Amino acid sequence: MEFQPKSDNFIQKVEESFARQKFMDFIGARLIKVEPGFCEIHIPYNENLTQQHGFFHAGIIGSLADNVAGYAAFSLMEESSSILTVEFKLNLMSPGDGDLLIGRSNVLKNGRTLTICRSEVFVCKDGKEKICAASQSTLIELKNSADNKTEK
Amino acid sequence: MEFQPKSDNFIQKVEESFARQKFMDFIGARLIKVEPGFCEIHIPYNENLTQQHGFFHAGIIGSLADNVAGYAAFSLMEESSSILTVEFKLNLMSPGDGDLLIGRSNVLKNGRTLTICRSEVFVCKDGKEKICAASQSTLIELKNSADNKTEK
Amino acid sequence: MEFQPKSDNFIQKVEESFARQKFMDFIGARLIKVEPGFCEIHIPYNENLTQQHGFFHAGIIGSLADNVAGYAAFSLMEESSSILTVEFKLNLMSPGDGDLLIGRSNVLKNGRTLTICRSEVFVCKDGKEKICAASQSTLIELKNSADNKTEK
Amino acid sequence: MEFQPKSDNFIQKVEESFARQKFMDFIGARLIKVEPGFCEIHIPYNENLTQQHGFFHAGIIGSLADNVAGYAAFSLMEESSSILTVEFKLNLMSPGDGDLLIGRSNVLKNGRTLTICRSEVFVCKDGKEKICAASQSTLIELKNSADNKTEK
Numbered sequence: 001m002e003f004q005p006k007s008d009n010f011i012q013k014v015e016e017s018f019a020r021q022k023f024m025d026f027i028g029a030r031l032i033k034v035e036p037g038f039c040e041i042h043i044p045y046n047e048n049l050t051q052q053h054g055f056f057h058a059g060i061i062g063s064l065a066d067n068v069a070g071y072a073a074f075s076l077m078e079e080s081s082s083i084l085t086v087e088f089k090l091n092l093m094s095p096g097d098g099d100l101l102i103g104r105s106n107v108l109k110n111g112r113t114l115t116i117c118r119s120e121v122f123v124c125k126d127g128k129e130k131i132c133a134a135s136q137s138t139l140i141e142l143k144n145s146a147d148n149k150t151e152k
Numbered sequence: 153m154e155f156q157p158k159s160d161n162f163i164q165k166v167e168e169s170f171a172r173q174k175f176m177d178f179i180g181a182r183l184i185k186v187e188p189g190f191c192e193i194h195i196p197y198n199e200n201l202t203q204q205h206g207f208f209h210a211g212i213i214g215s216l217a218d219n220v221a222g223y224a225a226f227s228l229m230e231e232s233s234s235i236l237t238v239e240f241k242l243n244l245m246s247p248g249d250g251d252l253l254i255g256r257s258n259v260l261k262n263g264r265t266l267t268i269c270r271s272e273v274f275v276c277k278d279g280k281e282k283i284c285a286a287s288q289s290t291l292i293e294l295k296n297s298a299d300n301k302t303e304k
Numbered sequence: 305m306e307f308q309p310k311s312d313n314f315i316q317k318v319e320e321s322f323a324r325q326k327f328m329d330f331i332g333a334r335l336i337k338v339e340p341g342f343c344e345i346h347i348p349y350n351e352n353l354t355q356q357h358g359f360f361h362a363g364i365i366g367s368l369a370d371n372v373a374g375y376a377a378f379s380l381m382e383e384s385s386s387i388l389t390v391e392f393k394l395n396l397m398s399p400g401d402g403d404l405l406i407g408r409s410n411v412l413k414n415g416r417t418l419t420i421c422r423s424e425v426f427v428c429k430d431g432k433e434k435i436c437a438a439s440q441s442t443l444i445e446l447k448n449s450a451d452n453k454t455e456k
Numbered sequence: 457m458e459f460q461p462k463s464d465n466f467i468q469k470v471e472e473s474f475a476r477q478k479f480m481d482f483i484g485a486r487l488i489k490v491e492p493g494f495c496e497i498h499i500p501y502n503e504n505l506t507q508q509h510g511f512f513h514a515g516i517i518g519s520l521a522d523n524v525a526g527y528a529a530f531s532l533m534e535e536s537s538s539i540l541t542v543e544f545k546l547n548l549m550s551p552g553d554g555d556l557l558i559g560r561s562n563v564l565k566n567g568r569t570l571t572i573c574r575s576e577v578f579v580c581k582d583g584k585e586k587i588c589a590a591s592q593s594t595l596i597e598l599k600n601s602a603d604n605k606t607e608k
Contacts, residue, residue, distance in 0.1 A: 017204050020203075020204035021202070021203050021204050021209065022199055022200055022201070022202045022203075023200065023201050023202055023203060023209035023211060023212065026200040026201070047174055048174055048175065048177075048178040049174070049175050049178070050173070050174045050175055051172075051173050051174075051175060052169050052172035052173050052299055057173065057175035057215070058215070058218050058222075058237050059175060059211065059212075059214060059215025059216075059218055059219065060175060060211075060215075062211060062214040062215065062218060062240075062242075063209070063210075063211025063212075063214065063215065064211075066210050066211055066214060067211065070210075084244065084247075085210050085244050086243070086244065086390070086418060086442060087241065087242060087243040087244065087391065087442055088214075088241070088242060089239065089240070089241035089242075089393055089545040089592060090214075090239060090240060090241075091238070091239040091564075091565075091572050091592060091594060092236065092237050092238065092239065093564070093565040093567070093572055094565075095236075108547075108549070108587070108590055109547075109549040109550075109587070109590075111549070113417065113444070114390060114444070116547050116549055116590065118574070118590070131564070131565065134564055134565075134572065134574070134592065135592075136545060136547060136590065136591075136592045138390060138391055138442065138547060140417070140418070147204055238542070238570060238594060239543065239594055241393040241440060241545055243412075243413075243420050243440060243442060245412070245413040245415070245420055246413075260395075260397070260435070260438055261395075261397040261398075261435065261438075263397070265569065265596070266542060266596070268395050268397055268438065270422070270438070283412070283413070286412055286413075286420065286422070286440065287440075288393060288395060288438065288439075288440045290395060290542060290543055290594065292569070292570070321508050324507075324508035325506070325507050325508050325513065326503055326504055326505070326506045326507075327504060327505050327506055327507060327513035327515060327516065329504075330504040330505070351478055352478055352479060352482040353478070353479050353482070354477070354478045354479055355476075355477050355478075355479060356473050356476035356477050356603055361477065361479035361519070362519070362522050362526075362541050363479060363515065363516075363518060363519025363520075363522055363523065364479065364515075364519075366515060366518040366519065366522060366544075366546075367513070367514075367515025367516075367518065367519065368515075370514050370515055370518060371515065374514075388548065388551075389514050389548050390547070390548065391545065391546060391547040391548065392518075392545070392546060393543065393544070393545035393546075394518075394543060394544060394545075395542070395543040396540065396541050396542065396543065399540075451508055
């Protein structure tokens with residue numbers, strides 16, 4: 001599906017918002033690609049991100065799925081809008097056993113107020129990608145509510 | 153609802169599993185209470201855990217909701233079982249604006265293979281609790297698959 | 305939680321909307337109770353509503369969960385508003401084996417635009433209620449969009 | 457993705473199970489296509505299936521999404537297995553305004569016990585398909601539990 005961004009600066013807008021998320025920096029997430037209605041983020045393996053078996057923690061996988069969905073949706077929103085996740089649902093399909101997590105999200109429907117995304121998280125091991133989670137998310141556009149203001 | 157744990161050591165079992173999750177330590181999460189079919193975990197505010205407005209990141213809120221559900225369910229499982237999150241769905245209802253996140257989860261149904269939990273995340277500000285998220289989770293019991301083994 | 309309906313006629317408003325849903329009549333659903341932020345609907349057993357084992361079909365259970373959530377939320381909305389389900393997530397916990405389905409929903413959060421509900425479906429057999437499903441729903445209020453107009 | 461059915465009679469198995477669902481007959485649903493890990497079902501418009509605006513009821517849309525997921529998953533299961541929906545999450549993206557509903561589902565992951573599907577529901581009007589809902593489902597395989605037995 002082809003989407004038309006409402007802002008010419010949609011890539012910069014996403015990059016700046018991503019850079020303001022201290023949690024993304026804390027877990028070593030890297031914004032890899034932004035297209036209209038699409039986003040890809042990577043998280044390299046780090047012992048701090050693990051659960052009891054030494055694999056990527058479900059919380060990290062969920063954070064990644066939520067973030068790619070948020071920025072896929074945000075890429076289509078107006079310059080002056082902010083975004084919030086309304087809800088998401090995540091299926092964990094394989095253990096996060098690998099050296100890199102890759103999250104990708106595509107907008108499924110970009111409505112006036114709500115945007116729906118589908119995302120997948122892949123885990124890479126020895127150069128092979130394997131799907132480890134899939135999610136479906138609902139995001140809301142808050143018009144005239146700049147993303148970098150702290151009052152909301 | 154009253155649940156009967158299958159293991160006498162259910163509290164210790166949960167504490168030990170929690171202690172093995174490096175990600176929980178990394179984000180400063182503290183296991184507060186474990187009862188049969190119930191779990192409470194706290195996460196104090198820390199700038200590293202924030203999104204672009206300086207509030208608790210949705211990924212942290214989701215991680216908390218997932219973890220309390222996992223341990224509420226794990227409290228009812230057999231000594232020799234391991235647990236995995238099958239899926240969860242999270243509604244974010246208010247910004248995570250406060251100095252402490254409190255996650256609480258209750259088992260709704262403890263089946264032979266699958267356990268269903270409902271969880272709430274509250275954010276505390278100036279001593280007042282406000283609900284900020286609610287989730288519903290499905291967990292699976294892996295029999296004879298000790299929680300502390302790394303092969304799975 | 306105590307909710308304040310914005311319309312004095314909230315019960316009548318719900319009853320009239322329910323009466324306009326031909327599908328509810330078709331499956332024999334009965335609106336039992338409406339309170340601010342709460343709704344209860346019953347569906348008596350009927351062979352037409354069954355799946356391959358002769359139990360209530362998951363589609364009926366989901367329809368019930370969705371409808372009680374919708375009307376619990378609608379009870380709090382303005383007289384001139386219409387409502388749409390944005391999404392819902394349903395866990396089926398026991399077979400729908402009984403002579404009556406009871407759906408109950410409570411509003412968890414009544415926001416300006418979005419309302420979040422939690423619902424439970426019980427199946428009655430020989431006079432005993434057993435939980436058979438639980439859901440969590442997001443509803444949207446469409447202001448100035450009367451519920452009985454067909455254009456939307 | 458390519459899936460290998462475990463039963464040579466997977467199409468007949470799905471057809472027979474579908475035929476036993478009285479609710480599918482009641483709402484006029486027609487099984488259109490079954491492939492390994494895929495299912496398509498249609499529901500023609502009928503006033504009995506409508507909500508308050510005369511469009512397909514969300515309950516019908518959800519029933520369709522649940523059923524295509526169930527049969528996409530069932531197509532991959534063993535001859536002697538039965539299937540149950542564990543849970544599903546549905547986003548309603550456009551009103552069900554049209555003369556035909558088309559549900560399609562693909563298996564995303566076919567695990568030993570659990571199968572995950574993604575489904576879409578399209579509404580047709582004047583010969584044009586428009587996506588109206590998307591879901592993500594978890595199904596469980598009950599081994600040695602024939603689909604046509606009523607005790608379970």
